[in-house]
Amino acid sequence: MERLLKIDRRIIFVFVAAAVTIPLLIKFDLPVIATKEVRGIYDKIDSLSEGSHVLIAFDYDPASKEELQPMAVALLHHCFKNNIKVIGMTLNPGGTGLADSAITEVGKEYGRKYKEDYVFLGYKTGVELVMINMGENIYSAFPKDFKGNTTTDMPALKDVQSLQDFDFVVDLASGSSIEAWIAFGKEKYNFDLGAGCTAVIGPDMYPFLQSKQIEGLMSGLKGAAEYETLINRKSSAVAGMSPQSVVHVLVVFFVIFGNTLYFMTRRKK
């Protein structure tokens, strides 16, 4: 029993690797049911009329790509499918490449034109100061887009002067930018806000759902999988749900196994 308690951690790693790899190879589908939180964002975007403006803040970098990029791609599919104008931006310098590739690739898939149907404004430093600046005048915060084009006469931004003019704002965050968007954006300039975040910060966001400071919440890979299910476009997030479930069962088993052994050895002593 003592030996089992001092098991080499690498054996556990092998079990975890197998629990992730085998379900991906065998491929079995588990039902992904959309929760009320994720449906909040879906319903909001679905209710927007053609030509509405949605601002997506890609506030994450490659370290959180596996969780947040599927969310971004699913959101973009939904927006472009409904002929909604998408304005992208980031407050994280590491997020520029991911945001630009996601917005361009999905836009191309639907035959949307850059500057007319979508635009990527790029990165600005300052987080809350950028939000306040955007709340006053978006062209002052972003006089040029990521590619260096002047934003003032861009058709995609027609009728948009400040944050208030966006029909919906979604922040995809790997850090604390959702709180900043709530405090310095939504509460100050009064617009509808949705949030997508890594699973680690997911629990911290629930109080904002209860107080209706955010319309909806996508949390981690599961949130992305739920959104993919809602738009009927099952991709990498849904594919990741079966290994996720298997590995969760394995972790629960290890927790029970470890605790049982611990209490048994303690009783023996």
Add this chain to the structure above:
Amino acid sequence: MDKKTDVSIMTWILVAFCVINIFFLVTGKLGFDAKGLGIITAVALTLAMYSFLYKDNPVFKIAENLFVGVAMGYWIIITWFNILKPDVFEQLIVPFFKDTGNAPQYIVIIPTLLGIFMLLRFSDKLSWLSRWSFAFVVGLGAGITIPNFIHAFILKQLTFDSLIAGSLPDSINNFLILLGVVSVLIYFFFSLEHKGVIGGVSRIGVWFLMIAFGASFGFTVMARMSLLIGRIQFLIRDWLGIIQ
């Protein structure tokens, strides 16, 4: 395991990696172009990072340092092209030396100087100037943050609709939130001894805290496993081509 065994394991993995990639390149499964070579580089770095799970090793150290260096380089380039070039160089320096039709924006000098002062922390003689920048940042930050945070995170959170919501589960949920907030606040109230009613309520608070920690741990496991799933999906889909 001894050093000799570790070296032989590393060598065999390296040989296997090279053989697989040469095979893929020869058979055309991976193109000899930017995409194909990019995938091979990403696979090499992914395996190098995961080699730490076996034990700390030089391959992991190289990959780790490479990541820090590349990330920093990328940040510098993005900051130059998105902030320094359009907001400082093109607004102040270019119009100063060249007739662009726009007057130099002299107001930009103030934030630029404050930014430079921050970097003077490295100088023994001039580091005192960085205090001006920090004073500005702290003052501005506090002025902007305090009223907005009080409004958004305290007053808005205190807004309480009703215990009785539209459905029974929602009503139970509202009651649990109220009970959780009150009991946890009482647990952290140390001016009264935790005995009798106060002790009982604070014990409920402990249970709420334990459930919250458990939920956070569960979400953290999910987040970490998502990263592993993403990497394994990349290895067996984009590199090995086993799944679509």
